[in-house]
Amino acid sequence: MEKNNIPELHIALVSEEVLRQMADFFRDAALRAVAAQGRFSVALSGGNSPKKLFELLASPAYRGQIPWEKGAFFFGDERYVPHTDPDSNYGMAKAALLDPLGIKAEQVFAVDTALTPEQAAERYTQSIEQFFAPDTARFDLVLLGLGDNSHTASLFPHTPVLHVTEANVQAVFVEEKQAYRITFTAPLINQARAVAFLVYGADKALAVKRVLTEDRQIEEYPAQLIAPTSGNVHWFMDQAAASELGHLGTVTNAT
Ligand SMILES: O=C1O[C@H](COP(=O)(O)O)[C@@H](O)[C@H](O)[C@H]1O
Numbered sequence: 001m002e003k004n005n006i007p008e009l010h011i012a013l014v015s016e017e018v019l020r021q022m023a024d025f026f027r028d029a030a031l032r033a034v035a036a037q038g039r040f041s042v043a044l045s046g047g048n049s050p051k052k053l054f055e056l057l058a059s060p061a062y063r064g065q066i067p068w069e070k071g072a073f074f075f076g077d078e079r080y081v082p083h084t085d086p087d088s089n090y091g092m093a094k095a096a097l098l099d100p101l102g103i104k105a106e107q108v109f110a111v112d113t114a115l116t117p118e119q120a121a122e123r124y125t126q127s128i129e130q131f132f133a134p135d136t137a138r139f140d141l142v143l144l145g146l147g148d149n150s151h152t153a154s155l156f157p158h159t160p161v162l163h164v165t166e167a168n169v170q171a172v173f174v175e176e177k178q179a180y181r182i183t184f185t186a187p188l189i190n191q192a193r194a195v196a197f198l199v200y201g202a203d204k205a206l207a208v209k210r211v212l213t214e215d216r217q218i219e220e221y222p223a224q225l226i227a228p229t230s231g232n233v234h235w236f237m238d239q240a241a242a243s244e245l246g247h248l249g250t251v252t253n254a255t
Pocket residue numbers: 045046047048049050077078079089144145146147148151152153154
């Protein structure tokens with residue numbers, strides 16, 4: 001973790017409360033952006049953890065709190081599979097968040113996995129640049145998860161993308177998955193207005209401890225690359241995920 005960036009930990013007793021806090025954070029980031037720019041842009045995460053968050057955001061509790069028609073939805077990483085594949089991050093978000101909210105197709109920016117991985121990454125970089133032109137690509141919110149091997153987005157241990165210094169999207173072959181991934185680089189994530197990890201479950205506790213407390217070893221713990229250039233990085237965790245953090249891992253908002 002960069003020295004000038006202090007992780008802000010939001011720890012709750014149970015995952016339901018973490019999800020509620022994360023949903024509030026999402027809402028507040030969206031409302032701030034709409035007040036300032038008339039629209040909000042978010043890069044969604046994939047995998048298992050965000051599915052429940054997406055379902056909560058699409059539920060009656062949050063549906064009316066966010067001006068969804070002003071949103072633009074991108075993906076911080078994507079698996080190189082068709083959109084209909086159960087592994088597709090886009091497919092999961094579509095089913096859990098985008099379709100239930102009636103988000104229009106023109107608000108959704110999916111990675112085109114029908115192209116080669118390199119072309120898909122290049123095309124996605126171009127979509128992002130077009131969306132933000134003439135400004136820097138600065139997402140209002142980037143949502144992240146954490147793998148038990150300390151990867152985030154598709155920044156996997158010991159992959160060349162960890163050393164890319166441009167803020168763009170890259171294709172990467174991940175040996176341990178024997179598959180391609182398309183991912184935001186760390187510099188693209190770090191120039192966002194807000195960056196938040198959502199992590200819950202005891203199986204993530206060791207990864208959380210390594211990323212937050214060990215000396216910087218980005219090859220081993222790629223999530224240590226995440227250090228927004230303005231503001232702090234936020235970590236929304238349940239007590240189980242924070243259980244290896246010692247005194248840092250105490251509940252901040254018990255209900
Ligand atoms: O492969 C991925 O993994 C991470 C963590 O996912 P989880 O299933 O352990 O919650 C996720 O953040 C990333 O978007 C996804 O593609």
